[in-house]
Amino acid sequence: MAVPILLRIATSLGIRKAISKDTKKAEIPQGQVNKIKKGLGEFAKGIKIKTQTNSKEVIRKVDKFESALERAIDKGVKQAGFQLLDIIRTKTQKGIDFNSKPFAPYSEGYLKRLQKEGKPTNVDLWYSGKMLGALTPNQALKKTGKHKITLGFARAEERNKALWNQVVNRPKREFFGFNNTTEKIINKSFNRFIEKELKKARIWA
Numbered sequence: 001m002a003v004p005i006l007l008r009i010a011t012s013l014g015i016r017k018a019i020s021k022d023t024k025k026a027e028i029p030q031g032q033v034n035k036i037k038k039g040l041g042e043f044a045k046g047i048k049i050k051t052q053t054n055s056k057e058v059i060r061k062v063d064k065f066e067s068a069l070e071r072a073i074d075k076g077v078k079q080a081g082f083q084l085l086d087i088i089r090t091k092t093q094k095g096i097d098f099n100s101k102p103f104a105p106y107s108e109g110y111l112k113r114l115q116k117e118g119k120p121t122n123v124d125l126w127y128s129g130k131m132l133g134a135l136t137p138n139q140a141l142k143k144t145g146k147h148k149i150t151l152g153f154a155r156a157e158e159r160n161k162a163l164w165n166q167v168v169n170r171p172k173r174e175f176f177g178f179n180n181t182t183e184k185i186i187n188k189s190f191n192r193f194i195e196k197e198l199k200k201a202r203i204w205a
Contacts, residue, residue, distance in 0.1 A: 064201070072197035073147050076190050081141045081149045083186050084178060088151075089135055092175045095123045099179050104171035125165055125175060134158040151176075
């Protein structure tokens with residue numbers, strides 16, 4: 001079966017404008033100019049190129065591409081979730097929120113408590129380690145739809161701690177989220193991952 005491909009070269013109007021502009025400089029006789037314009041006007045309507053190919057093979061490869069893309073996106077979304085978890089944990093340990101702004105200092109009373117218990121006084125939301133320790137792919141990552149995942153706290157105790165820091169407490173320390181910069185980083189990594197996965201599939205080899 002033949003697969004027709006229509007290749008548009010240019011619009012006749014565009015070519016005619018170009019020819020008219022050039023002929024003024026070259027001083028070609030008007031009769032010749034009209035013939036050239038007419039010929040180029042027909043040429044610019046388009047060129048049809050027919051390529052002999054096996055339609056069943058094309059369909060098979062398209063199906064293979066779609067399947068490979070579906071699998072790659074599923075894996076890529078999970079990878080994006082892993083990356084975001086790592087970024088959240090890293091920023092929190094550095095004492096900055098998801099917008100990369102320093103956390104508000106602990107209160108004097110809480111600092112005294114930490115000192116008394118021999119714990120670090122860095123503002124990194126780390127007391128027992130259970131809250132941030134729950135931010136692992138197995139616990140915090142859940143598939144919630146096609147090509148969709150949700151990050152969260154599986155256990156109510158850690159969820160309540162996160163809610164206290166993120167929303168209730170004053171001052172708030174918003175550690176759980178992402179900004180535009182983080183989104184761009186994850187998108188870039190996601191696109192690279194998809195590209196590699198599709199190359200590995202060797203669909204058109």
